[in-house]
Amino acid sequence: MDRPVRVRFAPSPTGPLHIGGVRTALYNYLFAKKHNGTMILRLEDTDQTRFVPGAEEYIKKSLEWVGIEIQEGPDQGGPHAPYRQSERKPMYRQYAEGLIEKGLAYYAFDTAEELDEMRKRLEASKMQAAYDSVSRMSMKNSLTLSAEEVKLRIDRGDDYVIRIKLPRKEEVRFHDVIRGWVVVSTTQMDDKVLLKGDGMPTYHLANVVDDYLMGISHVIRGEEWLPSAPLHVMLYRFLGWEDVMPQFAHLPLLLKPEGNGKLSKRDGDRLGFPVFPLNWEDDKTGEKSSGYKESGYFPEAVANMLALLGWHPSNNQELFTMDELIEAFSLEKVSKSGAKFDLNKALWFNQQYLQMKPTSEVYEMIKPLVDSLGYDVCQEYVESVISMMREKVQFAKDTILQGKYFFEAPSEYDKQVIEKKWTADMNTHLVELSSEFEKLTDSDSPENFESTFKQFCETKSLKTGNLLQPLRVAVSGEGTGAPIWEMIALLGKEEVIHRIKSASNKISFSIA
Numbered sequence: 027m028d029r030p031v032r033v034r035f036a037p038s039p040t041g042p043l044h045i046g047g048v049r050t051a052l053y054n055y056l057f058a059k060k061h062n063g064t065m066i067l068r069l070e071d072t073d074q075t076r077f078v079p080g081a082e083e084y085i086k087k088s089l090e091w092v093g094i095e096i097q098e099g100p101d102q103g104g105p106h107a108p109y110r111q112s113e114r115k116p117m118y119r120q121y122a123e124g125l126i127e128k129g130l131a132y133y134a135f136d137t138a139e140e141l142d143e144m145r146k147r148l149e150a151s152k153m154q155a156a157y158d159s160v161s162r163m164s165m166k167n168s169l170t171l172s173a174e175e176v177k178l179r180i181d182r183g184d185d186y187v188i189r190i191k192l193p194r195k196e197e198v199r200f201h202d203v204i205r206g207w208v209v210v211s212t213t214q215m216d217d218k219v220l221l222k223g224d225g226m227p228t229y230h231l232a233n234v235v236d237d238y239l240m241g242i243s244h245v246i247r248g249e250e251w252l253p254s255a256p257l258h259v260m261l262y263r264f265l266g267w268e269d270v271m272p273q274f275a276h277l278p279l280l281l282k283p284e285g286n287g288k289l290s291k292r293d294g295d296r297l298g299f300p301v302f303p304l305n306w307e308d309d310k311t312g313e314k315s316s317g318y319k320e321s322g323y324f325p326e327a328v329a330n331m332l333a334l335l336g337w338h339p340s341n342n343q344e345l346f347t348m349d350e351l352i353e354a355f356s357l358e359k360v361s362k363s364g365a366k367f368d369l370n371k372a373l374w375f376n377q378q379y380l381q382m383k384p385t386s387e388v389y390e391m392i393k394p395l396v397d398s399l400g401y402d403v404c405q406e407y408v409e410s411v412i413s414m415m416r417e418k419v420q421f422a423k424d425t426i427l428q429g430k431y432f433f434e435a436p437s438e439y440d441k442q443v444i445e446k447k448w449t450a451d452m453n454t455h456l457v458e459l460s461s462e463f464e465k466l467t468d469s470d471s472p473e474n475f476e477s478t479f480k481q482f483c484e485t486k487s488l489k490t491g492n493l494l495q496p497l498r499v500a501v502s503g504e505g506t507g508a509p510i511w512e513m514i515a516l517l518g519k520e521e522v523i524h525r526i527k528s529a530s531n532k533i534s535f536s537i538a
Contacts, residue, residue, distance in 0.1 A: 029270075031063025032243050035089070036070045036233070039081035042306035042315060043088045046248065046280040046289060049332040053277060054246045055094045056333070056355040063243070067099030068236060069110045072226045079309065088303040092325050092332075093348050098240075106240040111232050118227035121235050121265060122188040122220045126168070130264040131220060134167040135179055135186045156216035159194040188221040190230075190261065198256040203244075203275040203357045210256040218257055230254060234261040237272055245272045246357070249364075252276040275357045278336045281364040289367050291315060299369045303328070322421035324383075327375040335365040345378055373420040380416050385409040391422045399426070401433045410516050414508035429508060432516065435525050436503025439533055443505040447496050453530040455486065455493055456500055460526040468518045472511035475519075500529035 035051040037043060058065040067089070071077055082100070089096065098104030108114055125131035134157075136144075144165060145155040153160075162169060167189070168176045180186065196212045220231040227235070237245060255274055262271040280289040283297060294301040294316075304317035318328050326348070333351050334344065337360045346354065380388070389409050396408060411432045415425040426433070462482050466474055479497070483490045498510050501522055507513070514522050 029243050030241070031058055031061040032066065032241050033058045033063060033246055034066040034068050034237070034240065034242055035094075036068040036236075036247075037085050038070045038073065038076070039078060039085060040073070040076040041078050041081055041308075042302045042304075043081075043085045044289075045301050045303060045318070045328075045332065048088060048092055048303050048328075049280065049335060050246065050248055050277060051089055051094050052092065052329060052332055053337070053355075053357075053360070056352050057244065057246060057357060059352040060355055064097045065095065066104070066106075066240060066242075067096045067102075067109065068240070069100060070229060070232065071110055071112045072115075072229065072232050074112065074224075074226065084304065084306065091303060091319055092329050111227070111236065114232070114236065115226060117239075118231055118235055119221060119225065122227070122231060125190065125220070125264055126188065128264070129191065131188050131190050132162075132168045133176055133180070133186045134162075134165065134189050134219075135171075135184055136166050137185075140166065154216075157189065158216045159192060159212070162189075162191075162217055185223045187219045187223055189217040189219055190257070190264070192217055192257075192260060198259050200255060200259045200271075200274060202252075202255075203273055204278075204360050205252075205276060205362055208252070208255065212256075212260075215256060220261075230257055230261065234258050234265070234267075238262075238265070238267050238270065242272045244275060244357075246275045246277065249276045249279050275360070278361055279364040280335060281366045283367050283369060285364070285366045288364075293367075297369060299367075299372065322423055323372070323376050324379040327372075327379040330379075331372050331375045335367065336361050345375075377416075377420045380420070380422060383422075385412045388412050388416070388422050388425070392426055395423055395426055399433070401426075403433065407432075407516070411508075414512050414516070418507065431502035431504065431507070432513070435521075435528065436501075439503050439529060440499050440505040443495050443499045444533060447492065447499075448533060449492075452493075452496050453533065455488065456497065456526050456530050458482070458486075459493070459497070460523045463519050463523055463526075466519050468520055470515065470519065472509075472515040475514050476511040497526070500526045500533075 033054040035054050037047055055065050057063070067086070069082055069085070071082075086101065096102055098106065098109065100109045122131060126133065141157070144157070144161060148155040148161060157165065164170075169191070171179075192212045192215055194212065198210045198212060198215075200208055202208050218230050219228050221227055255276070259271065262268050281287065282289055282293050289301060291301050300316045300318045300321050300323075302315050302317050303319060305320045306315045306317065307313070319325070329348060329351070330344075330346055333346065333355070337355065339346075339354050339359070343354075386409065389405055389412060392408070392412075396403065411429050412425050415429045416422075419425055419428055459479065459482050462478050463475070466478060479494075480490060482488075483493060494510070495505060498507070499505060501510075501514060501517070502508075517525075
């Protein structure tokens with residue numbers, strides 16, 4: 027690297043941070059850490075009309091939760107503070123007016139009605155409806171008005187904006203780390219507003235000025251900003267900063283599971299998964315959106331999943347620690363094409379991390395749930411349940427919710443198993459089996475319960491497969507679940523015998 031690596035994640039606090047934004051932040055973070063660089067958080071809040079209270083704090087908490095460390099930002103401070111664009115407002119005007127002095131920008135006094143009329147006129151003539159090198163000469167701006175009138179309008183407080191003055195026919199070329207060379211003609215571009223009527227810069231001016239002043243070496247951002255990149259290249263050139271222009275890398279979109287279009291909140295609502303890192307409630311509408319954290323996902327699992335949505339490691343490794351992601355990550359291996367969100371894969375990642383967690387850590391996570399359900403059990407017992415259940419579930423809480431039978435006797439029984447396996451003499455077999463279990467101690471091992479079962483089946487000339495699932499249903503109410511002999515041993519013979527007898531009474535009644 028020719029210069030120190032400095033990257034920024036620059037979201038707008040206009041609502042909850044989309045999971046695609048978290049991925050953008052993650053890629054910036056991985057790249058910075060890989061090259062011993064600096065990760066900056068900059069809040070681009072120049073559009074005050076879209077500012078949403080609470081959004082800034084939400085962004086910070088989301089990044090912290092997923093494990094992204096910020097070196098410079100609104101809370102951390104740094105040599106280029108402030109890190110909120112609204113607090114940097116006074117510095118942008120000088121750059122916009124400096125471009126006017128060079129003849130590279132101009133004042134525009136057009137009203138909203140005049141702009142609308144211009145667009146309609148161009149559309150009627152089947153021309154590009156844009157404020158560009160052609161249409162600007164028929165509008166009210168400092169290119170068409172006299173210097174005296176321009177001064178008069180400014181002095182009396184007329185509304186105006188400052189627009190960039192793009193050349194009429196020129197190729198804009200830049201190299202994107204992910205996409206290669208990008209070439210766009212200025213005939214396809216328009217004279218974007220740089221400074222708005224309220225004195226606030228637009229994204230384009232503030233973005234370029236701040237990236238320059240903060241020494242940003244690489245701009246790693248979403249594909250939706252690719253159309254703006256040629257304008258930013260022109261701004262770097264016009265401002266005299268082309269030699270220190272950052273390298274660009276435009277990330278592929280996160281797509282709907284079907285692959286047709288960008289992943290949205292509606293997709294999450296429709297298919298039952300979060301699209302935000304944390305829960306969010308809209309103060310105006312009262313609408314609530316679920317988050318990965320509150321849904322039971324581990325932050326490490328979310329980071330791992332997001333990293334692989336668009337980036338392909340050199341080997342087939344799928345599970346990474348954050349340090350391993352940092353070591354393996356490279357922008358060159360990020361795909362150009364969009365990455366389809368896969369809910370099953372997200373669940374798989376969470377299950378893998380659940381299995382890797384120490385049982386004591388999982389216990390601390392679910393202890394409030396155990397207590398709220400009124401289960402009076404010791405930590406050792408719950409940790410045994412966790413060990414048995416976590417290969418069967420994707421979320422820590424489900425070790426309890428789906429393993430309910432470890433804590434209370436079933437009140438209902440799997441109807442499919444009953445219809446398929448429950449023969450007329452099944453109750454007799456199970457009651458006789460319970461008598462054999464009576465001979466064991468309450469602390470007998472899973473192997474002793476299994477051996478007793480097999481001996482019973484052999485004595486009765488029964489196939490173990492015909493009796494095993496009915497036994498499971500009698501004890502747990504479920505047709506599948508935790509390893510049966512470990513489950514039975516943990517429950518203890520007295521509880522198991524009680525459940526078998528209770529089930530045989532209830533089920534015999536139901537099928538009588």
